[in-house]
Amino acid sequence: MSDFLSVKEYExxxxxxxxxxxxxxxxxxxxxxxxxxxxxxxxxxxxVIAELASCGREDVDRAVKIARRTFENGVWSKKHPSExxxxxxxxxxxxxxxxxxxxxxxxxxxxxxxRACLTGDVPGSIACLEWHAEYADxxxxxxxxxxxxxxxxxxxxxxxxxxxxxxxNFPLLMMAWKLGPALSEGNSVIIKPASATSLTALKLAELxxxxxxxxxxxAVLPGPGPEVGEALGLHPDVDVLSFxxxxxxxxxxxxxxxxxxLKRIVLELGGKSPFVILDDITDFAYVAxxxxxxxxxxxxxxxxxxxxxxxxxxxxxxxxEAFLAxxxxxxxxxxxxxxxxxxxxxxKTQYDTVLNYIEKGKAExxxxxxxxxxxxxxQGLFIEPTVFGEVTSTQTIAREEIFGPVTSIMAxxxxxxxxxxxxxxxxxxxxxxxxxxxxxxxxxxxxxxAGTISVNVYCEGDDSxxxxxxxxxxxxxxxxxxxxxxxxxxxxxxxxxIEN
Ligand code: NAP
Ligand code: MG
Numbered sequence: 001m002s003d004f005l006s007v008k009e010y011e012x013x014x015x016x017x018x019x020x021x022x023x024x025x026x027x028x029x030x031x032x033x034x035x036x037x038x039x040x041x042x043x044x045x046x047x048v049i050a051e052l053a054s055c056g057r058e059d060v061d062r063a064v065k066i067a068r069r070t071f072e073n074g075v076w077s078k079k080h081p082s083e084x085x086x087x088x089x090x091x092x093x094x095x096x097x098x099x100x101x102x103x104x105x106x107x108x109x110x111x112x113x114x115r116a117c118l119t120g121d122v123p124g125s126i127a128c129l130e131w132h133a134e135y136a137d138x139x140x141x142x143x144x145x146x147x148x149x150x151x152x153x154x155x156x157x158x159x160x161x162x163x164x165x166x167x168x169n170f171p172l173l174m175m176a177w178k179l180g181p182a183l184s185e186g187n188s189v190i191i192k193p194a195s196a197t198s199l200t201a202l203k204l205a206e207l208x209x210x211x212x213x214x215x216x217x218x219a220v221l222p223g224p225g226p227e228v229g230e231a232l233g234l235h236p237d238v239d240v241l242s243f244x245x246x247x248x249x250x251x252x253x254x255x256x257x258x259x260x261x262l263k264r265i266v267l268e269l270g271g272k273s274p275f276v277i278l279d280d281i282t283d284f285a286y287v288a289x290x291x292x293x294x295x296x297x298x299x300x301x302x303x304x305x306x307x308x309x310x311x312x313x314x315x316x317x318x319x320x321e322a323f324l325a326x327x328x329x330x331x332x333x334x335x336x337x338x339x340x341x342x343x344x345x346x347x348k349t350q351y352d353t354v355l356n357y358i359e360k361g362k363a364e365x366x367x368x369x370x371x372x373x374x375x376x377x378x379q380g381l382f383i384e385p386t387v388f389g390e391v392t393s394t395q396t397i398a399r400e401e402i403f404g405p406v407t408s409i410m411a412x413x414x415x416x417x418x419x420x421x422x423x424x425x426x427x428x429x430x431x432x433x434x435x436x437x438x439x440x441x442x443x444x445x446x447x448x449x450a451g452t453i454s455v456n457v458y459c460e461g462d463d464s465x466x467x468x469x470x471x472x473x474x475x476x477x478x479x480x481x482x483x484x485x486x487x488x489x490x491x492x493x494x495x496x497x498i499e500n
Contacts, residue, residue, distance in 0.1 A: 027215020070216030428470030
């Protein structure tokens, strides 16, 4: 705990925070064209933090026009890649200076535990932006094996105007995953943050401008998804739209693209990820620690939440005991108190959704091993971390993404059954696998149908590894790593006759 300040000191920082509340277009903070505003709420207290500009179609049109103009005039797109790198690194240096402030802002806007924002979300976002900045002058095309009569150059060019529509669960981190590669490649980027969590995106825009990212290369448009998100999706002059959010809304972007200009669509969607323990595991202390983190990190509002823990029947009791013991060390409460590992749910809609799933679990015969109730702490939206036992694959809580602090333990009688159950889902974002058998680890990692398989740890890889879903967890590309850059560039062939 010694690395952290006291809750009182963090509350004092929260009171002193300064951040923009208007949309960021053409290098300036500006009211929505309609003059409309929306409220930003702290879900841990119910209090209103700020009134934000609530953009609409007119603002989207203006932002896209400016983004296109900026792309065409080359002030960012044609800058030498090493200069782009230096400017983004100046931006990340500024972000580091504001790390605590950004973490507190993220925490009060989303209900996330500050501890996680300070150690994960904010430093992780900065590191991600740095990784992609460094790649700016290391990404280049190739020459084709076209013989002596021609030179075939395969050239990478920035795609143009990139729009990113973001979720509320990792506001800053999801922005970094998309902004990093898109800006680094020279695109003009328009960000539509989630309505529940727009504050850190606006703060980032302020710091980006201060660091020298040219006006028009970055815009941030807070506002309702069905207006701002839809207008970006349908806009004839947006080249790429990268979305992270629910599968339901993700589908709409494919329609928007089909109905407009066939813009490239990249979707990072939901999940129902399994945590698979094979039958050679006999020591459950570390496994339980990883399983709790996989299920309850970020209150389970996590696209790779491991919400189906698949365990051999013979180990079920020993694992469950270790799991519940580990979970009892995770405290829920005031997100600004660094002693707490679990904060509030993001908003009333999500809170109600999660409580409904808990009731459905009970009604369909699953057994509550712990939790199962709301936690009444002031006006905050807190729910007890909830573990269900006796869960079968046909129950709703085993099939649908809950996106809250709820997980299920499911028993199987063989390793084959474990892998089959793990794959018995429409999703395929991530899977965790525990075994000490090397050959089984390789075989099962291949057999699991998901974009990321983490073995003997719960994780999503690191900044260098691509992240995205199989099946209905994703479409069209990957975030993170070198692969993420391919969504934000066009590949051009220049084929030159050199025979005469
Ligand atoms: P969501 O409801 O799908 O919203 C995502 C974004 O889409 C928000 O900015 C939202 O705006 C906007 N939107 C809503 N309706 C729209 C419409 N009709 N047209 C265009 N845009 C629209 O998702 P969420 O509830 O914020 O996030 C949770 C979901 O994200 C979960 O399913 C989770 O698994 C997924 N997720 C996936 C990943 C991944 O990398 N695969 C990472 C994180 C989260 P408003 O905020 O204004 O509604
Ligand atoms: Mg909020």
